[in-house]
Amino acid sequence: MIDPQLHPLLESAQRVLAQLEAWLPPAPPPTNWAARAYRWRRRGARGWLDAVARIAPMHMDDLRHIERQKAAIERNTLAFLRGKPANNVLMTGARGTGKSSLVRAMLDAFGEEGLRLIEVDKSDMGDLGQIIELIAGRPERYIIFCDDLSFEEGEPGYKALKSVLDGSLAAPGDNVLIYATSNRRHLMPEYMRENLAAQHQADGEIHPGETVEEKISLSERFGLWLSFYPFSQDDYLDIVGHWLEAHGCDPDNIAQARTEALQWALERGSRSGRVARQFARDWAARHV
Incomplete structure (x- = not known):
């Protein structure tokens, strides 16, 4: 039996909890694992895989005059699907030449074989660890895709991506790769003032400053670089x-x-x- 004197307190506590629940974001929906493509969504501190209902079509035959790049990424993706060693991919170069379309074409070509695509905004790159943990143990093979990837000074996603690519004690799993496109080959801005840290030796050798080395090290963690050039x-x-x-x-x-x-x-x-x-x-x- 509850002491009658406690009833007002319990009722007050229930009203407070109801008000708190109204302010809390709703729980994320369950993941539709039957989908082929997802967008990573975030609401407050919660993130989830939002299935893409209609995937924009793109076929390999629609991509012309990038035959070398098509062959390289197709070879890498096939190795990934077959459980062989495969590299994370960074595609850089001229705008509008088919970088992001090539990733969509991989999904079109190999979706039936278990390939899945997760599109992640640059602002959510800090959630990479959470995404990888969510898909760990799944039988499908996942490409985490970030379009127009670049970082400004101090952005937190830079460290998360660098750790996942090559440098974390925990392995990301053999069912996930990262494909990214960028107009910047080194993914971060470089400034003339950074060269002030360089030392000029008597033999003419130049040693770049550590800041420059830190920026270059991120792009070097992608095992496969593909460059795209303007069309004639x-x-x-x-x-x-x-x-x-x-x-x-x-x-x-x-x-x-x-x-x-x-x-x-x-x-x-x-x-x-x-x-x-x-x-x-x-x-x-x-x-x-």
């Missing part, structure tokens, strides 16, 4: 033709689009694959 005019027009054909344009229509496609690229200041696809959408909408 002919390559750009070939990509335009590919996407126009995909949108139902006939050869005569594609030939007529040549001059306008070049003007489109000139106005955008880029002959990238992304610009080519954007032009193809615009042209097809007006002529098909």
